[in-house]
Amino acid sequence: METLLSHSFDYLSSPSPQKIRKGLRQLEGLLAQICMSRSQTPVANKRHSMLALGSTPSTVSPKKLGDLPADPAYREFFKLQQSFQWNITMRLISTLERLLGKESNGTHDLLVIQTLELIQGILLLHSPSRELFAREIYMNLFLDLLSPECCPAIQSTTLLALVTSLLDCPANTRTFEALDGLLVVTSLFKSRTTSREVKLKLVEFLYFYLMPETMAPKVTTSATNTAVLGGRGREIAAAFDRRRETINNAVQGQAKDESGKTRTMEEKQNILGKYLDNVQDLVEDLKEGGGPFGGGL
Structure with a gap:
């Protein structure tokens, strides 16, 4: 697996769109x-x-x-993702940064979409990698891709990746809020030039944002890592706990205790109400089970 990742990372670092596409396909x-x-x-x-x-x-x-967790391939994958050298999310973020620095065209747009889809998949398979998006520099990538200048396909895919990065990560949500992420999302929703498909995705995102936040206890995370990684699980989990603390301290303009704070639906409703009217309708719909994923509260 290390050999495959090494070849993929080499392709991703290439200036050639064809080689970047090959690296992304290898990861897929x-x-x-x-x-x-x-x-x-x-x-x-x-x-x-x-x-x-x-x-x-x-x-x-x-x-x-x-x-x-019982699958040998997944255990090996999870173990490698705990290493900075083999962490796929970091490489995909670097790829995304370089793609954003290039002139927008059909080829680059497709590569951006493919990179975002891979980020979404990786964050679902390796939840510790979500902690990277507590840093403003990385969360800003998502907000840049929600620009009105981006095509609807990129905007829709970005919203899905953004949701995945916020799952069970209150610190990431606090960073999103601190960067005026709600202003970006609601402005895009109000814009007449935003496509209907993207507006539907934006409504789904707002439903997701309004849901009460939960954060798994560290003991649960450590137990999961131990089950996946075997005897060295505790050691590796402890390393990521230290990394989590470092990332939280690096969030600009927020204290450490604030970055990990969870918010209730009522608190989020008040915050979102500064940018959008009729938030109460969204809350009522969510409570009645009309929100995302077909679940009520």
């Missing part, structure tokens, strides 16, 4: 191998399967999330 293939299980078609049905699909007699299906 790695995630596919981790997330998908391959099962063999029974011998009796092998001929029928090959005729029907025109491919190999094996099929792929998503692995259950609860089964991933």
Whole structure:
């Protein structure tokens, strides 16, 4: 796995769009191998399967999330992501920064979208990497990509990646708020030039933002890391705890205790009300189960 990551990182650091695309595809293939299980078609049905699909007699299906910690490939992946050298999120962030520095065109827009989709996947598979977005410099990338000048596809994909970065990370949400992220989101929603598809994504994001915040206790996180990584789990988890403290201290304009503070729905409602009218309607809809993911409160 280290060899594959090394080759992918080399491609991502290239100025060539073709090589960047190749590096992104290699990472997509790695995630596919981790997330998908391959099962063999029974011998009796092998001929029928090959005729029907025109491919190999094996099929792929998503692995259950609860089964991933027991999977050797996922355990190796998680272990590598705990290392700064092999952390994929950091490399994708660097790639995104370089792409944003280039002239916008169809090719670069597709690479930006592909990079954002990979960031979303990585943050779901390796939650400690979300802590990177407690830093203003990285959260600002998402806000830059919500600019009206960006195409609707980039805006929609950015909103999904942004939601993933905020999951169970109050410090990240505080950074988002400190950078006037709500102003960026609501301004985009009010703009007449914003597409209907993006506005629907923005409403979903606001529903998500209004939900009460929770943060898993450290003991739960350590136990999970130990289960995934084996005996060295506690040691690696402790290293990321130290990293979390460093990141929180680096958040500009916020005290350490404030960066990890959770907010209630009522508190968020008051904050969002400064930028958007009829927030109460969103809250009522959310409580009645009309919000994102089909769940009420």
